[in-house]
Amino acid sequence: MDRFLDISRLSIQFPRSAVPVLRQVDLQIARGEYVAVIGHSGCGKSTLLNVIAGLLPPSAGGVVLEGKEIDGPGPDRAVVFQNHSLLPWLTCYENIRLAVDQTVGRKMSKAERHAWVMETLALVHMTPAKDKRPAEISGGMKQRIGIARALSMRPKVLLLDEPFGALDALTRAHLQDQVMEIHAARGTTVVMITHDVDEAVLLSDRIVMLTNGPNATVGEILKVELPRPRNRLALAADPAFVAARTAVLEFLHARHANPAMSAA
């Protein structure tokens, strides 16, 4: 297997806690692959993503990207945060421009940077709102700018932390389609955290299911063998889609039911 992004024997323990959150996580991701990470709330999904992003140091084990061990955050692993994290004092354009100026823009002329920012804005269909501030646009639009900002850095890996979690079903479907398009067009490797089983099956090549924390680890990996481009309407009744969906639900609710819920 191609070891583009290689997570090996990764454990994370926060100071002042007796047991590690994640324990001996092993996961290899190929170039251009779309991987979804699913698991119950609090099992350590965001923690795993933060380690890949370099925002959190591992307690044991490590993450290697293209043969180089990750030892800090960097624009080659762009993050779309769970709560979009746009800078409120900058317009949409300026939020992306700041990221471009700091990263890929270093080798570009002013005009090229501008053109590149405009191109990324167009990619998420946000050109008309480019001069608005985050407070003046809707939640879905903020999330789109967050995605555009991450893409503008031309990352090797795109890390999405529940990117569509706070959105209504229609906006979510629309953004999922956009992300699928971008993934197809750019071939970016994507690691996406989600709670949503349908979303995981629809978007990803593989679904990584984490067991319940603490001491969470990879419980099972499901390969989703559906041809791309995928169409949500056509897939809804597709037996392969339904089977994948059932397998994930089975894992989450039968074999690894949320301990907090079953205790109640």
Place this chain on the structure above:
Amino acid sequence: MTAVSTKPAPAPAQMSRPLLARLPQPSRITPVLASVIPPVMILAVFLGLWEFLASGPAATLPPPSKVWADSYDLITDPFFDRGGLDKGLFWHLAASLQRVALGFAIAGIAGILTGLLIGTSPFAMRGLDPIFQVLRTVPPLAWLPLSLAAFREAQPSAIFVIFITSVWPIIINTAVGVRNVPQDYRNVAAVIRLRGPAFFWKIVLPAAAPYIFTGLRIGIGLSWLAIVAAEMLIGGVGIGFFVWDAWNSSNLSDIIVALVYVGLVGFALDRIVALAGRLATRGTAAA
């Protein structure tokens, strides 16, 4: 539409607003009137009440009509200058404002710089914060004797009092703003490798700006409170001394007129800083 519904649309139920009417356009005048009329009405009631209460033979304060008659010159011509301390209110206010401007400017610069330093250093924060918390509760005038002893002159002493009064909220708010830069913004900066001075200018300062302006706004209010009191003791041209002088010559009407001006100027100062804050933080600061 026709493909979906074959039944004729039912007659609309009675509604209080006509159907298909033009949406009401927001009028530009109504909101202005709505915000002007209530205070004007209350003011009229208040003046009437005051006139009534202060008109009896036992009244100790002059009624508004008497204030108007007594201080007609003062009210209508703020710009006269008969030499010495016999000047219009404009000149007194200008002298006071000059002191405030100087003291507050020094406090602003020193306060923001100190606050930024303290906010970025946990050690400085732990060491200095308790001291500042105590010093900031010292009433402005309590600094005056010390300041007179140190500077031996009225003008710098007054400016020092302004400075020392307004600097604490600026320091404290700036430091809190710097410490409270959300982890989200720090993460964003880390991913795009924004470090050192660029991190400071592009993330820390804008994120702390709303806090800084809150500090400045509290500071300007305190400055204005302090200057009037300080000038009463120091003398010279200035609105505080004007009030004190009027009291010594038992000219109550002049005092009342001066107080109205003091209030209006204080209000204007507060609004100006608030407006500056809104412009500088591009609307992210609470007005």
